[in-house]
Amino acid sequence: MAPGVTYASLPANGSFDTTADTEKPQFVATATPVDAIESIKLGLQIQRHEQNGTTAKSLDVTNSAWTHSRESSNNFISDFYTKPTLPMLEAIVRTTLGDGDNDEDAATNALQEYVADLMGHESALLVPTGTMGNQVSLRTALGNPPHSILVDYRGHIIHFEGGGPSAICGTLIRTVVPANGHHLTLSDVQKFSTVRNTMYDCPTRVIALENPMEGRILPLADIQAISTWARAQNPPIHMHLDGARLWEAVAAGACTLREIGACFDSIQMCFTKGLGAPLGSIVVGSSVFIQRAKWSRKMLGGGTRSSGVIAGPARLAIDDVLFGGKMKRAQEKARRASELWVELGGKLLERTETNMVWVDLEGSGIDAKWFYPMAKNDFGLNIGGVIPQRIVFHYQISDEAFARLCDFFRKALGTEAQDTNSY
Numbered sequence: 011m012a013p014g015v016t017y018a019s020l021p022a023n024g025s026f027d028t029t030a031d032t033e034k035p036q037f038v039a040t041a042t043p044v045d046a047i048e049s050i051k052l053g054l055q056i057q058r059h060e061q062n063g064t065t066a067k068s069l070d071v072t073n074s075a076w077t078h079s080r081e082s083s084n085n086f087i088s089d090f091y092t093k094p095t096l097p098m099l100e101a102i103v104r105t106t107l108g109d110g111d112n113d114e115d116a117a118t119n120a121l122q123e124y125v126a127d128l129m130g131h132e133s134a135l136l137v138p139t140g141t142m143g144n145q146v147s148l149r150t151a152l153g154n155p156p157h158s159i160l161v162d163y164r165g166h167i168i169h170f171e172g173g174g175p176s177a178i179c180g181t182l183i184r185t186v187v188p189a190n191g192h193h194l195t196l197s198d199v200q201k202f203s204t205v206r207n208t209m210y211d212c213p214t215r216v217i218a219l220e221n222p223m224e225g226r227i228l229p230l231a232d233i234q235a236i237s238t239w240a241r242a243q244n245p246p247i248h249m250h251l252d253g254a255r256l257w258e259a260v261a262a263g264a265c266t267l268r269e270i271g272a273c274f275d276s277i278q279m280c281f282t283k284g285l286g287a288p289l290g291s292i293v294v295g296s297s298v299f300i301q302r303a304k305w306s307r308k309m310l311g312g313g314t315r316s317s318g319v320i321a322g323p324a325r326l327a328i329d330d331v332l333f334g335g336k337m338k339r340a341q342e343k344a345r346r347a348s349e350l351w352v353e354l355g356g357k358l359l360e361r362t363e364t365n366m367v368w369v370d371l372e373g374s375g376i377d378a379k380w381f382y383p384m385a386k387n388d389f390g391l392n393i394g395g396v397i398p399q400r401i402v403f404h405y406q407i408s409d410e411a412f413a414r415l416c417d418f419f420r421k422a423l424g425t426e427a428q429d430t431n432s433y
């Protein structure tokens with residue numbers, strides 16, 4: 011995969027029928043790519059060297075948690091319910107086991123170089139979680155007070171990271187409500203940044219954007235405008251991207267990794283969520299930034315020893331799920347589901363731009379107390395959870411679960427009598 015190649019230029023492989031009538035959200039039953047994962051078998055030959063000779067033992071993993079994605083196939087609560095797969099276990103078996111904390115692991119170094127190159131940056135650093143990726147980036151970018159960061163009021167770093175920026179960096183956080191209701195633009199940023207630096211001020215040192223944010227794509231042109239302005243300030247304002255799900259924006263064709271990479275001084279991206287790896291995130295930036303980020307990572311306890319165990323499956327996840335077209339096909343399911351919902355008379359809270367469908371239950375005349383138990387008990391669908399009204403699609407959602415979701419929508423919007431089994 012050449013760096014900077016957009017997803018759109020890649021061939022779609024697998025069996026989801028993308029040639030079907032795209033105007034209508036009708037489901038076309040074909041074999042699901044996820045079933046293929048379930049059928050792969052891995053025979054692990056373990057050679058035990060014992061005092062009185064060598065004994066060979068075969069470890070059967072066919073009935074382990076690695077061999078199927080059944081639990082995730084009907085889970086629309088979040089893409090963090092994706093299950094690591096047998097090929098990922100195989101990647102762990104085949105990985106290197108050098109010391110990641112001291113840059114001595116070949117698989118980790120190769121992954122860091124690979125992702126840095128994909129993003130057009132000099133360097134990258136593996137971290138255990140996305141939260142740590144953001145906190146390492148902020149701690150690295152910020153010096154001494156007074157300092158503030160500017161963030162969309164809905165940002166993950168505000169709501170889901172335990173108050174890290176205040177606790178770890180002692181920074182003032184300026185939350186901004188976008189004037190257009192959808193995403194931050196240059197005029198929002200200009201209005202709420204502090205560029206003056208008198209004794210009264212707490213200057214904006216970091217602009218932390220998130221893309222996509224809860225399924226919404228931040229348009230590349232707006233990002234570029236903000237970045238150009240931020241870098242023209244004296245001193246330049248550090249541009250950080252929480253790109254936990256950046257892969258989704260790329261799969262949706264909104265930007266290339268390099269176009270986005272060029273706009274930011276640090277970017278964190280998750281290997282879990284939609285990519286489905288067991289753990290890990292990565293931070294990219296300049297060599298100088300990453301050198302200092304190693305200190306932040308160490309201070310926060312995020313340096314790992316045999317980090318090849320993280321890097322092996324993470325590399326596979328990028329190549330297989332993003333570049334292999336699986337994320338794109340999951341987004342097609344999201345698009346079809348939202349089209350069906352609207353066609354049946356349902357209302358949406360948000361446009362469907364990536365892998366999330368936001369259903370407006372109240373606006374659609376549906377009682378939430380009926381909706382979620384019905385999905386679970388009558389249709390075998392896990393929907394709702396901590397963020398209700400959000401239906402999340404990931405590559406392990408099976409075609410069968412998708413078909414049941416369509417049936418459930420027909421039931422919920424009261425058309426199932428005329429419209430049974432029409433998918």
Ligand SMILES: *Cc1c(COP(=O)(O)O)cnc(C)c1O
Nearest residue numbers: 139140141142166220252254280
């Ligand atoms: C999940 C997520 C994170 C944090 O990732 P963890 O691995 O759960 O710590 C950060 N930002 C966004 C936007 C996320 O969705």
